[in-house]
Amino acid sequence: MNAFAHDLAEAAPIVLRADNVGVTFDGAGRPVEAIRKVDFELRRGETLAIVGPSGCGKSTLFNAIAGLLRPTRGHVEVGGRRVDDAAGHVGYMLQKDLLLPWRSVLDNVMLGLEIRKTPKPRAREIALELIRTYGLSGFEHAKPAALSGGMRQRVAIMRTLAFDPEVILLDEPFSALDFQTRLLMQADVSRVIAERGKSAILVTHDIGEAIAMADRVLMLSARPATVQSMLVIDLPRANCDPAGLRTAPKFQEYFAKIWADLEKPGGLG
Numbered sequence: 098m099n100a101f102a103h104d105l106a107e108a109a110p111i112v113l114r115a116d117n118v119g120v121t122f123d124g125a126g127r128p129v130e131a132i133r134k135v136d137f138e139l140r141r142g143e144t145l146a147i148v149g150p151s152g153c154g155k156s157t158l159f160n161a162i163a164g165l166l167r168p169t170r171g172h173v174e175v176g177g178r179r180v181d182d183a184a185g186h187v188g189y190m191l192q193k194d195l196l197l198p199w200r201s202v203l204d205n206v207m208l209g210l211e212i213r214k215t216p217k218p219r220a221r222e223i224a225l226e227l228i229r230t231y232g233l234s235g236f237e238h239a240k241p242a243a244l245s246g247g248m249r250q251r252v253a254i255m256r257t258l259a260f261d262p263e264v265i266l267l268d269e270p271f272s273a274l275d276f277q278t279r280l281l282m283q284a285d286v287s288r289v290i291a292e293r294g295k296s297a298i299l300v301t302h303d304i305g306e307a308i309a310m311a312d313r314v315l316m317l318s319a320r321p322a323t324v325q326s327m328l329v330i331d332l333p334r335a336n337c338d339p340a341g342l343r344t345a346p347k348f349q350e351y352f353a354k355i356w357a358d359l360e361k362p363g364g365l366g
């Protein structure tokens with residue numbers, strides 16, 4: 098069974114809505130239009146992948162969703178409220194890592210809770226529970242440098258989960274990992290998201306990753322970003338190992354379709 102059965106898709110409440118979002122940067126006197134017009138909805142329990150050519154405005158879109166940047170046009174709603182006054186509903190795992198090197202695993206997981214002023218004993222309890230659940234017991238006091246790439250990634254996702262956000266934003270979360278670890282982490286993070294009943298948006302350059310993890314894939318055009326197409330991914334995912342998933346005929350059909358639709362940099366493809 099897919100983590101997000103498509104017959105439930107219509108029934109699940111909408112948790113996030115991007116409505117006519119446009120972003121233009123000042124760019125030292127010369128305006129840079131990063132996003133022209135992006136609209137989409139995310140339902141509870143759903144994972145949406147966003148793919149698009151490099152520099153098309155994906156991280157900018159995430160910054161707008163997280164409330165770090167106010168769109169020039171349109172708005173984003175989380176839980177029916179504009180992000181301006183819904184701070185804290187979104188957990189953001191940044192494109193560039195990640196952990197504070199001088200803090201232990203435990204202190205890194207507690208970071209978001211501290212920022213939200215959760216009392217320290219409670220924050221510690223939540224963090225230790227996550228560390229136990231996700232298999233890093235014994236590393237609570239280790240510094241990030243002593244961990245493998247996959248373990249660091251797991252700490253980063255725990256930190257994102259710790260304050261129990263409604264929606265998790267993952268900006269190329271696995272791009273720094275070796276291939277094997279990446280496939281294992283995709284399965285791992287998908288499982289965690291499904292277990293916790295979270296909704297997620299994943300930005301990735303990796304078409305296989307989008308198909309492996311998402312219920313729908315949103316394709317953006319080259320900058321300035323517009324929605325080019327939306328593809329529903331209907332694959333049986335639970336109990337499916339990364340190789341099994343990738344050899345499914347449907348997986349390959351989806352791959353070919355996304356590859357064909359994706360705008361290529363000038364002169365290629």
Ligand SMILES: Nc1ncnc2c1ncn2[C@@H]1O[C@H](COP(=O)(O)OP(=O)(O)OP(=O)(O)O)[C@@H](O)[C@H]1O
Nearest residue numbers: 122123124129131150151152153154155156157158
């Ligand atoms: N603060 C800023 N000021 C001016 N221009 C910016 C700013 N931030 C981003 N841009 C520009 O907006 C465009 C979109 O950038 P963004 O980082 O969102 O792209 P991206 O799709 O995430 O790229 P990548 O796939 O390489 O991560 C780029 O042309 C970038 O140079």
Ligand SMILES: [Mg+2]
Nearest residue numbers: 155156157192
């Ligand atoms: Mg980016």
